Amino acid sequence: MKLLYLGAGFVGTCSAAVMADSGHDILIYDIDQIKIKMLGSGDRDLIQNCLFEDGLGDLLVQNKDQIKFSSDYNDVVKNLDTLDAVFMCLPTPEKKGSKGESDLSYYYLAAEELAKNLAKRNGEAQNKYIVIINKSTVPIEMIDETEKIMKKHGVKNFGLASNPEFLVEGKAIYGSLKPDRIVIGAWTEEDFKIIRNIYQRFYSSPTVKYIEVNPKEAAAGKLLANYYLFSKLAICYDVIGRTCETFDNLQFENLRKIISTDPRLGSWGLFDSFFAGGSCFIKDTASLAYQLEEKGVDVSYIKESLRINNFQCDNFYNRAGSEAQFSFKNKAVAILGVAFKRDTNDVRNSGAIEIVNKLLDDQVKEIKIYDPAAMWMFKKVFDVEKDSRYKVINYYNSEKDSLSGTSACMILTDWPKFREIGSVIKQKCPAPYLIMDGRRMLSAQFDELQNLGYDIIAVGSPFLKGK
Ligand SMILES: NC(=O)c1ccc[n+]([C@@H]2O[C@H](COP(=O)([O-])OP(=O)(O)OC[C@H]3O[C@@H](n4cnc5c(N)ncnc54)[C@H](O)[C@@H]3O)[C@@H](O)[C@H]2O)c1
Incomplete structure (x- = not known):
């Protein structure tokens, strides 16, 4: 399948590397040009210096034909017509000086930009169904906000899902190749089906708990587990x-x-x-x-x-x-x-x-x-x-x-x-x-x-x- 990752941090890069290893075609976009240069260099040492995760360098080098790194949004736009899904892997730090509120500005910015460009898809491409899957840790009701953004810009034929990340830093690659659970939150069977195809490798595994719930349960489960x-x-x-x-x-x-x-x-x-x-x-x-x-x-x-x-x-x-x-x-x-x-x-x-x-x-x-x-x-x-x-x-x-x-x-x-x-x-x-x-x-x-x-x-x- 053709997947776009927005955000090449610990979560985005590790997940993208495993998805590339699972046979999907990946484009990973980040606003940080230095990070993209280092991660896309094909050089294990540079990759390791950027994101010190055991096994990440090897996985990226092995799967270099399946994964493209970019800090140019034109690359995203060029690929939108043929994408099956987008993974949102943006930072959601605590808002400075707040009482614990998440700073969702990175998420909103990325979602707005995505929505604007998805709405511009032409002709046949308008009919192509795309699922926007959030991996960032967000407030429980965030899925409603994402829906509002997509609708505000007039995006058609889209689904929304929540797929919280449970990786443990330091063991992220091992953990992503052998996850204890995959949690998918979606509203419709159509979206569940597409995501099952993306995660086929794990969906059919007898050792992985593949949990399907609604998007708010998925978001709440992540926060409560942490x-x-x-x-x-x-x-x-x-x-x-x-x-x-x-x-x-x-x-x-x-x-x-x-x-x-x-x-x-x-x-x-x-x-x-x-x-x-x-x-x-x-x-x-x-x-x-x-x-x-x-x-x-x-x-x-x-x-x-x-x-x-x-x-x-x-x-x-x-x-x-x-x-x-x-x-x-x-x-x-x-x-x-x-x-x-x-x-x-x-x-x-x-x-x-x-x-x-x-x-x-x-x-x-x-x-x-x-x-x-x-x-x-x-x-x-x-x-x-x-x-x-x-x-x-x-x-x-x-x-x-x-x-x-x-x-x-x-x-x-x-x-x-x-x-x-x-x-x-x-x-x-x-x-x-x-x-x-x-x-x-x-x-x-x-x-x-x-x-x-x-x-x-x-x-x-x-x-x-x-x-
Ligand atoms: N690090 C973990 O162990 C971990 C585990 C589970 C969940 N999470 C959650 O996953 C999310 C991402 O965490 P992370 O550790 O990967 O963060 P990170 O800071 O390592 O990576 C986020 C990346 O997003 C990029 N970015 C910011 N704005 C962007 C935009 N508009 N378009 C594209 N890229 C943009 C940043 O440059 C950065 O490289 C957070 O919500 C976090 O809470 C993290």
């Missing part, structure tokens, strides 16, 4: 982790073993961290709360997860002063990991952004950053051209170089290799020295490091004063 996951993290931080921080001799990992054995509870979400970041959980939870509050519902319980997450970051940082009597002023501090989690270069809503801002406010001498994949993205957030305070932030190519000459370090991303960093700390940063472990990466070595004189502040542990 809130549920986020709330599990908040409970882990604020109840399980806090209990382990409060009593001596409670090892978080041992409590996790006891709790996760119960299949009713499951193991996902039982990891302690200084913050749950990323592009989705926070904004989707805020959006759900906003939509319900607009309808007069008491959303204090939903909002509590957001409050806890912010408190967790503040508390982690403040423990340096309150428990280790450590001041960051005029000190060099190593930051290990700036991606919001392992296996991605995504820094959207990364807790490292909060921490670096706090260190700048506390007049730190130098922030020495190392991350195996995300430094390029992080540099864009702390652009020295925009604020001269950022000149104390420096980037290093190894853990060793970033740790060298520092008085404290903070482990902020759960990159597996950081579990081995204890030996580098011992070599480069003799005690007295403050280790702040925001991910419990060094939990197996806490005793040894404490006995060597290191002060340790870790989520899910009381303060461990160096001996």
Whole structure:
């Protein structure tokens, strides 16, 4: 089938790559020319630098004849007459300064432009049926807005559907090739049929749950699933982790073993961290709360997860002063990991952004950053051209170089290799020295490091004063 993707981000590109691999003809359009150049380069390294997703480069190179990247809208217009479906993969961040409302401006802009051009289809092309399928995470009633836009411009022969994306960044390609579920929300059997053809590879798979519902259920299911996951993290931080921080001799990992054995509870979400970041959980939870509050519902319980997450970051940082009597002023501090989690270069809503801002406010001498994949993205957030305070932030190519000459370090991303960093700390940063472990990466070595004189502040542990 002939498919158009609007938006070449994590969702659009990963989905398009899998659809190309499924034998469809893909055109993917994005307004970001640099992104399109990198992703369409056919060069695995450039693709990886742009979107760090395991397997994405290989899949795009293997299927290069099936997928065309463009930042020229004329290419979209030229193809409209023969398209079977359009996938909307636009950003829907939280509106700045709002009470959780989604910023739908990117979506509206793309939908308006699409509608205007679809309405201009001539002759035979007017009769060609096209389904507009939304993959962005949007408010529950958004499908009604999309319909209004199409009708306002006089678009004929179109269907609307919702196909929320459940990919997990860092495992997006694996997850898209072997999805646990495909959720399709549509109003008519005709639209369901077309989408079944697009997803034939998965529709016929015995291992994939192919769920057909209406478009509002699909949109609500996505928001509720993300809130549920986020709330599990908040409970882990604020109840399980806090209990382990409060009593001596409670090892978080041992409590996790006891709790996760119960299949009713499951193991996902039982990891302690200084913050749950990323592009989705926070904004989707805020959006759900906003939509319900607009309808007069008491959303204090939903909002509590957001409050806890912010408190967790503040508390982690403040423990340096309150428990280790450590001041960051005029000190060099190593930051290990700036991606919001392992296996991605995504820094959207990364807790490292909060921490670096706090260190700048506390007049730190130098922030020495190392991350195996995300430094390029992080540099864009702390652009020295925009604020001269950022000149104390420096980037290093190894853990060793970033740790060298520092008085404290903070482990902020759960990159597996950081579990081995204890030996580098011992070599480069003799005690007295403050280790702040925001991910419990060094939990197996806490005793040894404490006995060597290191002060340790870790989520899910009381303060461990160096001996
Ligand atoms: N990243 C995830 O893990 C994930 C998972 C599930 C759902 N989602 C949802 O999917 C949507 C997209 O997320 P993402 O992570 O891919 O975002 P992204 O920011 O990585 O990608 C969005 C892309 O859309 C492009 N864009 C903006 N305006 C455009 C326009 N008018 N025409 C064409 N392209 C345009 C941007 O340049 C960007 O490249 C969001 O609603 C998000 O909540 C994301």
